[in-house]
Amino acid sequence: MHVQIDGIDKWFGANHVLRRCDLSVEQGELITLLGPSGCGKTTLLRCLAGFELPDGGSVSIGEDNVTHLAPNHRNVGFVFQSYALFPHLTVVENVGYGLAVRRVSKAKRVRRAMETLELVGLQQFGDRYPARLSGGQQQRVALARALVLQPKVLLLDEAFNALDAKLRVAMQVELRKLVKKVGITTICVTHDQTEALTISDRIAVMFEGRIDQMGTPSEVYERPCTAFVADFLGTANLLRRRSEGGSLEVGPGIRISSTFDGGVIVVVRPEDVMLSQPIEGDGWGGRITFSRLVGPSIEFEIDTGEDRPVRVLSPRRGGDRYSVGDRVALALSSRDACVVLPHQEAS
Amino acid sequence: MGAVDWVGAVVLGCVACFTLLLLIMPSVIVVAISFTEKEYIGFPPEGFSFRWFVELLGRDQIIESAVTSLRIASFTTVFALLLGVSAAFALVRGRFPGRMAVTAFVVAPQMLPGMVIGIAILFFGAYFAFYQSDAMVIIAMTVFCLPFAVRLVMARLAVLDPTLDEASVGLGATKSQTFLRITMPQVMPAVIGAGAFVFIEAFDNITVALFTSSPRGRPLSVELYNLVQFDSSPIVAALSSLEILFALLIMIVLARSIGLDRLRT
Numbered sequence: 168m169h170v171q172i173d174g175i176d177k178w179f180g181a182n183h184v185l186r187r188c189d190l191s192v193e194q195g196e197l198i199t200l201l202g203p204s205g206c207g208k209t210t211l212l213r214c215l216a217g218f219e220l221p222d223g224g225s226v227s228i229g230e231d232n233v234t235h236l237a238p239n240h241r242n243v244g245f246v247f248q249s250y251a252l253f254p255h256l257t258v259v260e261n262v263g264y265g266l267a268v269r270r271v272s273k274a275k276r277v278r279r280a281m282e283t284l285e286l287v288g289l290q291q292f293g294d295r296y297p298a299r300l301s302g303g304q305q306q307r308v309a310l311a312r313a314l315v316l317q318p319k320v321l322l323l324d325e326a327f328n329a330l331d332a333k334l335r336v337a338m339q340v341e342l343r344k345l346v347k348k349v350g351i352t353t354i355c356v357t358h359d360q361t362e363a364l365t366i367s368d369r370i371a372v373m374f375e376g377r378i379d380q381m382g383t384p385s386e387v388y389e390r391p392c393t394a395f396v397a398d399f400l401g402t403a404n405l406l407r408r409r410s411e412g413g414s415l416e417v418g419p420g421i422r423i424s425s426t427f428d429g430g431v432i433v434v435v436r437p438e439d440v441m442l443s444q445p446i447e448g449d450g451w452g453g454r455i456t457f458s459r460l461v462g463p464s465i466e467f468e469i470d471t472g473e474d475r476p477v478r479v480l481s482p483r484r485g486g487d488r489y490s491v492g493d494r495v496a497l498a499l500s501s502r503d504a505c506v507v508l509p510h511q512e513a514s
Numbered sequence: 515m516g517a518v519d520w521v522g523a524v525v526l527g528c529v530a531c532f533t534l535l536l537l538i539m540p541s542v543i544v545v546a547i548s549f550t551e552k553e554y555i556g557f558p559p560e561g562f563s564f565r566w567f568v569e570l571l572g573r574d575q576i577i578e579s580a581v582t583s584l585r586i587a588s589f590t591t592v593f594a595l596l597l598g599v600s601a602a603f604a605l606v607r608g609r610f611p612g613r614m615a616v617t618a619f620v621v622a623p624q625m626l627p628g629m630v631i632g633i634a635i636l637f638f639g640a641y642f643a644f645y646q647s648d649a650m651v652i653i654a655m656t657v658f659c660l661p662f663a664v665r666l667v668m669a670r671l672a673v674l675d676p677t678l679d680e681a682s683v684g685l686g687a688t689k690s691q692t693f694l695r696i697t698m699p700q701v702m703p704a705v706i707g708a709g710a711f712v713f714i715e716a717f718d719n720i721t722v723a724l725f726t727s728s729p730r731g732r733p734l735s736v737e738l739y740n741l742v743q744f745d746s747s748p749i750v751a752a753l754s755s756l757e758i759l760f761a762l763l764i765m766i767v768l769a770r771s772i773g774l775d776r777l778r779t
Contacts, residue, residue: 252681268688
């Protein structure tokens, strides 16, 4: 179902945790709220579920304005970071709980609980208590418990945090397949950029109570619109430059166009910078001060005379020609650089 | 394991056994004496008979006292649990100014000698022309036992994950459904444990009961105290044995129903 958030404000005492957040999610879309801890992403999710009431703005699910509706009347599925499975109930009873409080007959709710458990591949664990399940199984029970009610929206709060690294990736892929199969609108919260890039149709990057940017994973990665977004997703060189008359110089001989004038930040991904042997004259370049092998690539740090070295990621083949102490020239295609305003001005 | 560790383990074992012996011997001696044939208290007992148990059951005053004590213990348990569970919820889950102060106040009677509580209630009641009676014992005993109930239930509530309540409401349950289906089942072991402790305490406490009970309807503990003073027959030992058996039964029922380890909060 379509979800619409308009101008949500939330204060915790003197702390302004959500600052006029807008978010629009289409039916069947999988959205991730991504940001560092304390950016307000969990609070925004809790406002959607009704566990927090916003101090301003409105929340709509489908055609209904649910801003002030109690959580038990919203029919929203919520998967907690700790899963919050009821320890005194078996897996089937946990999954059937939402049906039980709606006075669905026992036979019917056991049948529906078992059907949903089958969907997450846990049909043979129905009689177990949560304490006797692994972390991944507990997460799937929590998912089934939310999905059995056929909620309008599924909300997941850092649902993969408690899993070990390998299982986490497998469960992320599984979750994406599952929600696409069910066709439910889903909103996840995470601080893990890899998770956001893996599972999302679109990512909303949050910082200090605001949504800085909303876009597909490749949009926010390739075209970040603030220095914070660029730095938070992957690694980025943030180069301070001055832009005048619609263009600026990244390095000697490398000019790119800019829509802003004055002090700006040029965002350059390490993998977009190309290394070559230095040629005569003074092009953009410097001396390699550090290198390390990162699986299929080599990461270099190049001292160009600025306060921070430029980071470059080169394929291992070709990159292995260079070593610490070498002088190298740097090249950059203009479409791979992105100009943003410094953080102070952005707000 | 080094030689020093080994010596340490033996010494620790011996001290532990000796302590255990000290704890259990008085009860064993009392139980043994209660089966004597003779007219006087002596250890080791001479002969074996149930005559003092039979005599005990023949004394109306003792039976009446036992009934009084059961009545007092039952009412005290109900009141202490009603007040204690409610207070524990407010003190753990509530957010109001002075919460710490109220917690200290509710738990304070545990620091006071029962005698002080007994005398205080006696004088306070007299001021309102309310005198020694079963009702007064129940009130005093409830004050005295409330900290046990509050502390046990608070300890359980404190480790209860509040997101379970949110999860329940998020799944469509009302607040009362959440309380009955999610919160209470998990607090229940602590409530049952608290109930058992309060019942046993209210049944055999004497310091509070001595000052608040009516001379016409003495609780068993006060009756026993009087017996020891004026009658040195083994009937006192027989009564003690029955009380030990009674407490033991409660503990067994408790262990069977919820498990003793779950009381360790």
